[in-house]
Amino acid sequence: MEELKKDFSDKAIEDFALIDLAVQGDDAAYAKLLQRYKKAVYHMILKMVRNIDDAEDLTIESFAKAFKSLHRFKKDFTFSTWLFRIATNNTIDFIRKKKLNTLSIENTFTDDDGQSVSIDVEDENLDPQEETIRAQKAELMQLFVDKLPSKYQKLVRLRYFHELSYEEIAEELDAPLGTVKAQLHRARELMFEMVKNKRDLI
Helix, strand or coil: CHHHHHCCCHHHHHHHHHHHHHHCCCHHHHHHHHHHHHHHHHHHHHHHHCCHHHHHHHHHHHHHHHHHCHHHCCCCCCHHHHHHHHHHHHHHHHHHHHCCCCCCCCCEEECCCCCEEECCCCCCCCCCCHHHHHHHHHHHHHHHHHHCCHHHHHHHHHHHHCCCCHHHHHHHHCCCHHHHHHHHHHHHHHHHHHHHCHHHHC
């Protein structure tokens, strides 16, 4: 363990300090971690799903999951390794569910310390805990929905719970596609604000 710690970069050590602050309730520390890794996580997910809207949704989910479990983080690995694994697993679950074709699942990513983070995927069988994971995800998204302004709630439910496309939502609500996209974008921004404030996720 001690040898491993000696190999951590300055950035990884800074992350550990931010995590300690965040777990103690420092909202600014959550915001800093989000700011540091939001772009990297988003681009990693985008390579896997090749859809901007899905990548943005999955990025929110990944940070929400990570921050909700931050008190269980152990400093055996860098925060970025741990975060990328959460994001990857969440995205693979999404890909399996959607049965998307992707060539990127076997990619290996490199974290901030130059360590390879490989993605292990079993193609045949779904994880036996999948139902639990989905239930947790639904519970997490419900927390968001309850705190959104009412005008966004139905949109978010259709997008996240019923998993409709933007076009299907526009048809369902008899609203212009541009309006649906703009309102969902705003709802997503509000959800990122919630992710930054851990107390909103309890």
